[in-house]
Amino acid sequence: MTAESHVLELVRSGTSDTAVLEKLFGDLPPAEPEFMLGTWAGGVFDETDAMAARLVKMRWYGKRFNDAENVEPLLCRGEDGSIHSFEGMGFARLRQVAFRGTVSAAMVYDSQPIIDHFRRVTDDVVLGAMDAKGQGATLYFHLTRST
Template sequence: MTALELIAAGEPDLDAVAAAFDACGAVAPGALRGTWRGGLFSSGGGLAARLDKLNWYGKRFHDDEDVDPLLCRSADGGLYSYDGMGLARLREVTFRGVPSAAMIYDTQPIIDHFRRVTDDVVLGAMDAKGQPRILYFHLTRVE
């Protein structure tokens, strides 16, 4: 399956998601500017459950030094930057052999690695120290 087919599938096999992530090309940090709506490839425990509880919406990339990593939806439908895990910045980081944009949390041992699907769609792999597996997600640019 292609990355776009996996996104449409909702909860595909995570091995297929990992393979699609590895097949996608690099994305430059500057290409991520703007607001992105996110979606998870897995639900349930761990980090996915925490994001669901926060009503996670996506991410906002202002510039390389200023990223809102957890953009959430409030009860009234508005968006806000959840600051309980701090802010983040963008850098190019080599992950699984590919140098590409990565979001590094300022105060958490977490790096989100990104790969390009289209100019307005990326796959993400959240690598969190102490977590047993990678959390895969996708982002679609909304502005």
């Protein structure tokens, strides 16, 4: 099974352990910043993780990359199902950053010590790794291009 097909199976099932995701992340090709432009629906693999649980509680929908200087890192669903940008954690910028030996697209928060790194799974799916300084383990998540 390729890394790409393995990640797609994990996205479908919604679960995995961090060690498996860490290996798969390292096996995937980097995403270029231009590839990330647009709106992406997101999901987490481990809803018991503290940060993932917060995202679920916020009704996290995904991320919107308007351009390199204007990223909405937390799109959330309202009670009525509408999607809005949660501005409580600020905005972010899209950059190329080295992470675990590979340079790839990364979302760097303006006001938080958090960088989300992206690896390409398919033309419409990426595997993300949230590197939150001081938070301990890396949180893995997935994004699917939204139409």
